Amino acid sequence: MAQTAERVVGTEVRRKEDPELITGQARYSDDLAAPGMLWMKLVLSPFAHARITSVDVSPALQVPGVVAAFGGRDLAGEWAGPLPTAWPVTDDLKNPPMYPLATDEVRFQGEGVAVVLAESRAAAEDGAEAVVAEYDPLPVVLDMEEALKDGADLVHADLGTNASYTWTLTNGDVDAVFATAPVVVKERYVVQRQIPAAMEPRALLAEYAPAMGEYTLTTSTQIPHIVRVVLAAFVLGIPESKLRVRAPNVGGGFGSKIRVSPEESLALVLARRTGRPVKWTGDRSSDVLTTHHARDQIQEIELAADEDGRIRGYRTRLIANMGAYLLLVGPGVPLLGAFLFCGPYGGEAYHFECTGVFTNTTPTDAYRGAGRPEATYAIERAIDALARRVGRDPVEIRRMNFLPESDGPIPSPGGLTVDSGHYNGTLDKALELVGYEELRAEQRARRERGDAKQIGIGFSTYIEMCGLAPSRVLGSLKYAAGGWDAARIRVLPTGKVTAFVGVSPHGQGHATTFSQILSDDLGIPVDDIEVVHGDTALAPLGMDTYGSRSLSVGGVAVHRAADRIVEKARKIAAHELEVSEDDLEYVRGRFSVKGAPDRARTIPEVAFSAWTAHNLPEGVEPELDASAVYDPENFVYPYGAHICAVEVDTETGQVDVLRYAAVDDVGTIINPQIVDGQVAGGVIQGIAEALFEEAVYDENGDLLTSSLTNYEVPAASDVPSIRIDKTVTPSTTNELGVKGVGETGTIASPPAVINAVVDALSHLGVTEMARPATPERVWRAIQQAKGGAA
């Protein structure tokens, strides 16, 4: 009756989340209000680096509707400590304190110096404008390489250096390999600064109940559980049990909502001080300054190879821009790529080194892919450079260097144990999907004709590590928390199911995906399953959502909790049917007696018995309810082949993506429609990273790209449709066989695009292309190759 006949894992179940989103009934943080609430507005520094000489909030207090206003010093006594970083990657890491408001010195444009509370949003804005803050400008540090030179101006004078840390990793005898290899290719790439730009700006509502001493923070976050522990224990100094954090519907994150923010800290403190709820919504122009930026690396990569192009060693040196302070996981972001500068390729020696550097810019942290897009960019560009050096085709050079194909674990030069992979399989499929031979023929024809519009084909055969993460590994990398996650499943008396999960979505469709897993495990229809997340008062303690972990860690916890439901239900069913547990057969929600299939109990029947508890077997507790916490033994390793064909106008430098084929292997697929949506969204974000998006500062440290249009978030008319296919090689890390799909697109696509641009112009002698490959950059590269003035 309630039993589902067919498996739903692997089918395109329509998203349960969508009806309220499509109709406008969904509630995001900015849609919430509380009686008597005040609006909060921060006063932000217009300077990138300056001493604060005075902050006078008294004019703000004269503005009608303004209730209170504070400078940084007024609130200095409120903080138990600075906003912490959770990832002190080395013992000697330099980690200067960042407080919710600056007191003496501002170090990036957009750092808060004062805060105003008012009865309306308009009054709060007027009040913030009335605050008089005076500054004495200091030298601005922007260029990472200059910042590391002796005698450079300093972001933090008391540190005596702009270097925060240097982290290294070495496998094998790197020097010997490089000394003896007949071919060494050395490349330098710049990964430009990105602005994550989720469509929903960060927003929050903070409430305080004085009689109980209880705080409630509703906030647009990816990490309600982490926000709770960090804010309570480190920033506010209150019992964690007195702070409830809720993430309602969250309008996109891409890493930008993995943070413990000044605004969250201020709103809670001010809710307590005023006794009134405090609401804050970031407007777009402050959101691009105050929400973290990302990427921003200078990369040097060397490959040591045999004469035929077989790679023997990898050597990478990075400089990574931390911005003005270390944020929650900022210093660790490059480490998430540290093991992947060898891509899915073999070799015997590997060295990685990264220096994190302070500049007077918005602090950086995670952005979709976090570390892995940077690594993939470097190796996929460098392997093309190697191919050119040894005279090989880009397909050929990749095939000859792929790791051994395997259904089981294989070690990589970077020191990882890759769960499974068939790299030629995705490449073969991608070549067919993109129409490779046809494109090459067209490319030849255009070259022969000398057309102004030339075609180029670019490859990216990537691998990533995700499913963050085995807690032991995180510990060895000095990350301050674990990587496990949790689920609790409750089968209600009528056979409906509520699943409480520790991961916290912002568009990924967790409720649908987890319902599909549970439906197969318990034989309950998807529509009878509710998934609860994003509320620390309801959900089990979890580690939230980032790093493509929700399915490969959180989903496995869901599956394991369901296994425990079945285990308990089996005892009750056996008792009621008066047989031993071994005599029962279980298929999707139904226990039947072996040899007498009509004698049976379904999960809903058992749930009712467990609830009445009238006749339970000895030692079995009432209620059909079970929990599981899953800590993965290894990462999961999605991989694939992306091929991009571009058309480049050699007269104007304009680049258009003609075709794009993405063939990914993300292991077992729960919902193909959701997976394809993740791939398409990620690829377009990566194409935008390669062609359009760049955060630009002027020489004073003023952010020039301060809106969605001049930062060039692409519109539908700017981007292509892509061709998507899959291979399926189940992960050996977890019993679901899943690998994660949230970040594949942004990890894979930028080098495919840039390699294609270089390929389109290679006959003109172009070998290097900076990103984003704007018409001006492309045009200049062509002129330079021609020997003209550029």
Add this chain to the structure above:
Amino acid sequence: MLVRTRVNGEWREADVWPGASLLSMLRDDLGLLGTKNACEQGECGSCSAWLDGEVVCSCLVLAAQAEGREVRTVEDLADGDRLHPVQQAFLDAGAVQCGFCTPGMVVAATDLLERDPDPSDEAVREALSGNLCRCTGYQKIVDAVRLAASRAGGGA
């Protein structure tokens, strides 16, 4: 100041600050929260609504400009729990991820199909170019609009 506007077929009144936007009136005074605020600079289309039958960025229109006029929002599309055909197509095509741009996108898509019942992919992309989405890469949104068109008998 008092503004009287016919919103989703019903005359409504709001007492707004003279500088208030139509978006602010819809959200803060009339409780119509489906229209979203993502940039307040007319760049993203999340606040798309109809004013006298024409789609506008409601963040760029003063509430006062809506005096005596007809406003239609995303809340007007579904009939109880029955989705509008364009909404149903968004659901079936998997065109929604975080959902924040979706109400504005559905308004723009519905408006397009009311004007052009069988748009090409290019026409869809052009018509939606004022509505930014960061999650989907637009592919399934284009699919959804084409699906809605074909179900209405417009497309093949």
